[in-house]
Amino acid sequence: MGMFDGLEISASGLTAERMRMDVVAQNLANAQTTRGADGQPYRRQEVVLQERTPTSGFGAALAGAMGGRTGTPGGVQVAQIAKDQTPLKRVYDPGHPDADANGYVQMPNVDSVSEMVDLISAQRAYEANVTAMQAAKQMFSKTLELLR
């Protein structure tokens, strides 16, 4: 176990939660986009998080040899950014250039209310990781004060 593992773990949490906030912002920005990168209406994106376990290195080998958990805590990582495959919304707007023969336009499946909820959740989780980082930092500095 390295001395600064605690900071690295919290940093991985910050990266992951920031990624969630970025994706929420992307979804909100594209809530009305009828022409995405693939020419189709934009589909809501979702971040899939996964626990990061160090599978190589001294720490992991030691933990395995000592019969502990499969690895030392390694933080979190973004496994993938998945597209939400729920059906797109159909809106009647005959004047829209992307309307079909019946006057319906396929709109993105972004629900701004649930995006806001995701944003708050990511923001709170980000703050929790900052708190954990501050606690780790304080502990290190207190330990170092022993040398004075």
Added chain:
Amino acid sequence: MLFDTTQLALQRAIEGAAMRQTALANNLANANTPGYQRVDVDFHSALGRALGSGTGARSALERTGFSTQTDGTGAVRADGSTVDPDAEAAKLAANALEHQAAVQVAATRNAILNIAMGAR
């Protein structure tokens, strides 16, 4: 006196609290990971067992190792995770205070030794 059982116990407690901090930080980092099982380091009972072994306490303290264990006792959320961010934050704060207390006692002991050795 310089490296007696108390000093060793303090050292191990500081070590255990630092290790527990990484486990709790990992829980908070994975607060939004579906299916994640929370982990913890139970260094209290390991230290308690070592200190309770009478005259062999010193060698028991030296041999005691801490490990990060999966905690299966928590309530399971709808997404399969067992992390309660509020509870983790509270544990983290308590652990930091505990660490600070152990460091403070160690620092005071060092100061006493310094005075005894004639330092000013």
